[in-house]
Amino acid sequence: MSQHPNPSQARPTDSAPSAPQPTPADIRRWRQYLADERAEAAVYRDLAQNRDGEERAILLALAEAEGRHEAHWLTLLGDHAQKSRPASLRSQFLGFLARHFGSVFVLALAQRAEGRSPYALDPNATDAMAADEQIHEEVVRGLATRGRNRLAGTFRAAVFGANDGLVSNLSLVVGMAASGVASGVVLLSGVAGLLAGAMSMAAGEFVSVRSQRELLAATRPTQITLAAAPKLDIEHNELMLVYLARGMSHEAAAHRVAERMGLLSCDCDPSLSLQPEVPEAEDQHEAVGTAWGAALSSFCFFASGAVVPILPFLFGLTGVAALVVAAVLVGLALLATGGIVGLLSGTSPLTRGLRQLGIGLGAAAVTYVLGLAFGTVVG
Structure with missing residues (x-):
C-alpha cells in the first residue's frame, strides 16, 4: 500500500464509496490496494492455520476485515478490477513467511505494515477503513507481543x-x-x-x-500447612500468619484457616479458597529454562x-x-x-x-x- 493518494478528490462516505470518472492513476492505486488487501487477508488466514483458540479467532477476524476493504476497492474499480496487479513485494514476502514459517517475524512485519497504511490520507478510503487499519496495528501488536514473550x-x-x-x-x-x-x-x-x-x-x-x-524455588509455598494444621492449637494457632504473609486479605486468610482446621464442612465461598499450596502452572512466556x-x-x-x-x-x-x-x-x-x-x-x-x-x-x-x-x- 505504498501508492500516494490524490488529495483533490473528496473522501467518500462509508455508505456511498463510489468515485465517478476515476483517473488512470486512481485505477492503478486502487488495483494495488486491492492486491495488497487480498495478500494481507491470505497472510492472516495462513497464520490462523497454525494457531488455535482465541488467537485463531482474532486472525480470522482480521482476515475478514481485510475482505471488507477488498470489497470497497472492488466496488470503486468496477469493470477495471478484472485486470489485477501483483501484491507489493512486502505483502508477497509476508505471505511467503506466513505459509512456510508462521513465526513472530510475520506478525512483527504485519504490525509495521498496518502502521504505515495510507488510508488516513487517501480520499477514496472511508473513515472506517482508516480506523480499521489503526486498530489492526494494535491487534497485531498484541498478538506479536505474545510471540515476543515466548522467545524473549x-x-x-x-x-x-x-x-x-x-x-x-x-x-x-x-x-x-x-x-x-x-x-x-x-x-x-x-x-x-x-x-x-x-x-x-x-x-x-x-x-x-x-x-x-x-x-524461584525458595519462594514457592510448601505443603507444611497440610501436615501441621491438625496439630495446631485452635485458640492460638499461627496458621493465619502463613496466609497473611502470602498476601491474602484477612478475610481470605481466616477462611483458609477454617478450611485447614476442619472447621468448615463445606466451601461456602469458593472465591476465598485460593489453594495456595497447589503449585501454579509454569508460565510458558516466562519460562526460565535449564x-x-x-x-x-x-x-x-x-x-x-x-x-x-x-x-x-x-x-x-x-x-x-x-x-x-x-x-x-x-x-x-x-x-x-x-x-x-x-x-x-x-x-x-x-x-x-x-x-x-x-x-x-x-x-x-x-x-x-x-x-x-x-x-x-x-x-
Whole structure:
C-alpha cells in the first residue's frame, strides 16, 4: 500500500464509496490496494492455520476485515478490477513467511505494515477503513507481543551472545594487529578470545539461570500447612500468619484457616479458597529454562559471533587486508542482528542495524587506536 493518494478528490462516505470518472492513476492505486488487501487477508488466514483458540479467532477476524476493504476497492474499480496487479513485494514476502514459517517475524512485519497504511490520507478510503487499519496495528501488536514473550529469553541470549562475540573479538583482533605483532599472534589471540569469552558467557549464564531457579524455588509455598494444621492449637494457632504473609486479605486468610482446621464442612465461598499450596502452572512466556541449556546456547551464540573476525586470518590473509575483511564481515553480521531486532520490535530494521554497526565498529576503532598507541610505546 505504498501508492500516494490524490488529495483533490473528496473522501467518500462509508455508505456511498463510489468515485465517478476515476483517473488512470486512481485505477492503478486502487488495483494495488486491492492486491495488497487480498495478500494481507491470505497472510492472516495462513497464520490462523497454525494457531488455535482465541488467537485463531482474532486472525480470522482480521482476515475478514481485510475482505471488507477488498470489497470497497472492488466496488470503486468496477469493470477495471478484472485486470489485477501483483501484491507489493512486502505483502508477497509476508505471505511467503506466513505459509512456510508462521513465526513472530510475520506478525512483527504485519504490525509495521498496518502502521504505515495510507488510508488516513487517501480520499477514496472511508473513515472506517482508516480506523480499521489503526486498530489492526494494535491487534497485531498484541498478538506479536505474545510471540515476543515466548522467545524473549532465547532471543536475548542469542543477540547478546552473538553481538558480544562479534564486537569483543573484533576489538581484540584489531587492537593486537595495530600493536604491530605478527599475524600468527593475532590469530592466536583471536582464538583465545573466542574460547575464553565463550566459556565466560557459558559460565555466567549457567550461574544466572541456576540462581534464578533456586530463588524461584525458595519462594514457592510448601505443603507444611497440610501436615501441621491438625496439630495446631485452635485458640492460638499461627496458621493465619502463613496466609497473611502470602498476601491474602484477612478475610481470605481466616477462611483458609477454617478450611485447614476442619472447621468448615463445606466451601461456602469458593472465591476465598485460593489453594495456595497447589503449585501454579509454569508460565510458558516466562519460562526460565535449564542452566545447562542456557550455558550451551550462550557458548554457541558467543562463539558464532567471535569466529567471524578471525575468519580472514584462518584463510591466510594478513595485515591490513585481513583487518578490512574482518571489519566488513563483522559489519554485515551486526547489520543482520540489528535488523532482526528491529523486525521483532516492530521498528525500522535499517535504523536498528545501523545502531548495532555504529556501536560495534566504534568499539573496534577505539581499540585500534589504543593498540597503535601501545605498539608505539612498547616499540
